[in-house]
Amino acid sequence: MVTAKAWVLKKHFEGFPKNSDFELKKIELPDLKDGELLLESVFLSVDPYMRPYSQRDMKEGDIMIGTQVARIVESKNPAFKVGAFVVAGSGWRTHSISSGKDLQLLPSSWPESLPRSLALGTVGMPGLTAYFGLLEVCKMKPGDTVLVNAAAGAVGSVVGQLAKIG
Template identity: 40%
Template structure:
């Protein structure tokens, strides 16, 4: 079959506050001719992740803004359908950063842009979630920053998401007590019954910090030793009130503030009182840890020890709507887009 036209979604405009579908544009463009050393990848799945919201704005963030009129950035898995590189053969399954498009031409000589993966025991889509960037994010924040000891209590927000779900399971494996915070009874039930967390608190059932803090007290009778932060805002304030001396917070995301709404902390003095370590991190800056993380995660998924859930949008045109839903917590587990 010929691979001559490519559909892609570009960033059409920057959002003023909350992003809308009008910030995106679907285009049909020709697939360029392959040059020496290049491969053509047909994407099977595209990953949608909260960090993409920061890239849409020009404001200062840890990542450069997404250029206007260019293909939206994003992780992809697919297969090589044409190659002019000795390193890749047609049919190879690969993971990369191909963006919101059906095809990508990749310079195979640039190491790290494309990674061959084995789909014998791990489904291709899992390389965008549990055995990909979200899984490694969970692994790094838990093992390198929180570093739980056996018997300690670890809390994670967005517990049913791709990162949060892995955090709790990895914490349990290390002998810690895992407590989730998630939005809605269904998500909380799944986190406990399927993922094996010890407890999960539904933040939607609590109108204020005091109420949420009380629920955390019941779920964490021995206080909180480690907190993996994905949301900020009220959840962070409630966790801080239950934090033990020498507790550690791994700051991964602050989704409650992604549309520019201020998210002040209600009691930052607790950092001092409890001698807390609060550390932000970007997983791409710690590539030396990826092999160890992926080895543990891949093994766990292959043997069924690490469970995960996916929400799959049906095609490329559905990506913007699915992305906006992700920012509002409408997804359940890892949000993907099926492209094939």
């Protein structure tokens, strides 16, 4: 049996969250059933969307929402091998059990020289948002001038780099 640690929402916050808005809890996970796998988080995301979503979609006592890069430490699902890495929407917790349905398997050819945390940023949801926003929604063409009003954020910084390479 595995004991996970999870950050839960202790109380809804206004403005910037404070330590007192969260509580670290231990959760005993059950043994795996057929088709399930045990994930161990390696990187957790902290993203701006969490503030409004936590207000709207979470109850006090829920595990904080978020995406993570996790390593598969045990598997009873033939589609997922132990040692592989996935992107999971498991929230802020050290371990979780998944059926594998909503996981994104990272390529086994992921270069060791690149941190897997990129799967939560440039190569993940913020990068895809930047790419499709700039090229499909804005339809940027070579020679266009691009102004990014939030270029310090995860999406905006990628938009700036994509615009730079044209």
